[in-house]
Amino acid sequence: MKPLILLILGTAREGNESQKAFNYVRKQLEARDDLELKTVECAEYIHNKTIAPWQNDPIINPWKELVAKASGFVIITPEYNHGYPGELKLLLDQEFNGYKGKAVLVGGVSDGMWGGTRVIEALVPVLRDFDMRIVRSDLHFPNIKQFNPEDEATDKLYSELVKKSIDELLSKIG
Template sequence: MNIPIILGTGRVARESEKVARFVLTRTSKQGLDSPFIDVNDFATPVTVSSWEDHELVTKWQEVVTTADGFILVVPEYNHSYPGELKILLDKAKDEYQGKPIGVVAVSSGGLGGARVVESLLPVWNTLGLHHVNQPVYVSHVKELFDDNGEIAPEKESDLTLRVDKLIEEVKNYIAI
């Protein structure tokens, strides 16, 4: 199964990257083909729509077309998602139809990105993506990982359990 891990923020020194890399280790342990997709690799200086002839549009549409499903790791910024993620998602449309997306929502606060999930639901519905019902909420991300991206040992088993459950949900949806 091809399940890309999408890092949905382009910020410098982004804490979400540590979480995304952790998710990548979990999909790798399950033998999945999970390319690491960085929103920065598809950034354009202006918004480029899915119908426009542009190298990065074509590149993103190829990623989406070949994927069986997705896992998105996304931080909550001001009760919503990063603008660069919206620009990325808008580079495709029909290619998403019927594919599952699982989300790992990240926050430096105590809600674990719950509001970012709520704000993404209408976008996914419009694009034809199927949101799996087991989001992973990561609260206090700065306390979870050290500066080198290593997870605190006392927190690893809990996050592993929740991420593995999300991966299973995405795989189960693909198998339908």
């Protein structure tokens, strides 16, 4: 059976630019025949308050069921004030045991030159607490407003980087 990968967009900000990086990674994942893909928008599975994993709740139960089915995760997230968007943390905090031992790849997004380096560094301790297997080859999308995958050189560079990271993600599954 092919592993199910959840591709998560880490922001619910209206008009967010991270969607461009998310769409790019989604296309790369969709083009592969060695995995199954489900895309996730944080807003679909969260309230505007914290619901703990042990609470029975009609909005978070589907999230817990999805996590149980998934073998791996790809999180594409912008950096907000050197941290992660609150809605991403709300989503993640709704489960705990279900993440254990599962593979995760993080892609950081920013409009500056650091490509979300600091959000990745902020997220890693959270993922470690879940006891996840974190892919070493993070993805970075700096200058996201200028990111244009229609440009051949950009596509070539990113498709190689994304492939390497997804290969690493899959190698951590199983």
